[in-house]
Amino acid sequence: MIAGNLEYLMSSLPYLSFQDTVEERSKVFSILKKYTNPSESEKDIIAILEEEACKYLSPGTYRMFQQINLSTIYSDAFKKSKNKVLAAFSSYVYALKKDIQQLRLSRKDGTSTSTVKKQALPLVPGTPLEEEIQLLKWQWDKLEELSIGHYADLGALSIYKLKLLLLLRWWGFDPKQGFDNFLDSTKKTEDGR
Numbered sequence: 001m002i003a004g005n006l007e008y009l010m011s012s013l014p015y016l017s018f019q020d021t022v023e024e025r026s027k028v029f030s031i032l033k034k035y036t037n038p039s040e041s042e043k044d045i046i047a048i049l050e051e052e053a054c055k056y057l058s059p060g061t062y063r064m065f066q067q068i069n070l071s072t073i074y075s076d077a078f079k080k081s082k083n084k085v086l087a088a089f090s091s092y093v094y095a096l097k098k099d100i101q102q103l104r105l106s107r108k109d110g111t112s113t114s115t116v117k118k119q120a121l122p123l124v125p126g127t128p129l130e131e132e133i134q135l136l137k138w139q140w141d142k143l144e145e146l147s148i149g150h151y152a153d154l155g156a157l158s159i160y161k162l163k164l165l166l167l168l169r170w171w172g173f174d175p176k177q178g179f180d181n182f183l184d185s186t187k188k189t190e191d192g193r
Contacts, residue, residue, distance in 0.1 A: 005056040007152035013049075016163045018140045020170055028167070049164065053157060061154065068158060070165050085146050085155035089162065092142050100135070129178055136166050 014031040017024065032048050054062050068086070072078070074097055078090035099121045123134055143159050143166075150156040 006154075006157065009052055009056055010152045010156055010160070013160060016160070016167060018137060018167070020167075025171055028164075045168065046161070046164065049161060053161075057154070065154075065158065065161070068161050068165075070162075070169060073162070083154060083158060085150060085158050088146055089139075089142060089159075093139065096135070096138065128182060129173060129175055132173070133170060136170050140166055 014028045016028065029045060032045050035048050035052050036043050050062075050066055053065055057065060064081070064083070067077075073086075073090050074094040075090070078086050079094065081087045081090065100123075103121055103123060123131060125131070126134075140163060143163055147156065147159050150159060
């Protein structure tokens with residue numbers, strides 16, 4: 001891998017910030033879409049990023065880069081990765097998932113809030129959407145912390161992809177559909193189904 005090429009890629013990607021505005025979405029999508037041919041304009045943003053990264057990564061590194069996904073980032077393969085950024089973030093997400101599991105169990109069981117406070121999970125109670133956004137923000141902040149010293153290397157590219165995945169998750173939420181799902185699930189619980 002030639003560092004200059006990865007530097008070029010990193011410097012040409014749109015800056016990502018943790019916000020959900022029409023301007024932010026438009027900026028990110030329009031700049032990344034410039035990498036595609038007009039006939040491929042409907043291509044997924046992550047696929048565009050991966051195709052561009054493929055040009056600068058070895059085949060083995062590229063396969064690992066393609067596997068980066070929020071739903072599997074906490075797996076052992078990432079926790080044991082040679083990529084220190086991925087390993088650290090994977091371990092962080094794994095611990096966060098365990099803390100969330102404990103918090104949800106304590107809420108379900110009606111455990112006192114003092115037990116929850118000992119877990120050091122500063123989740124401010126709110127709607128499921130508000131709580132999910134808090135969790136995304138914590139992950140974003142961890143990536144910001146891990147980005148120190150990584151500007152144009154594989155760690156920086158991995159952080160960029162993870163940040164983009166976090167934003168796409170947030171931007172994909174439909175509050176009305178989520179509320180309808182919530183009402184449906186609580187109705188099923190009340191009905192005993």
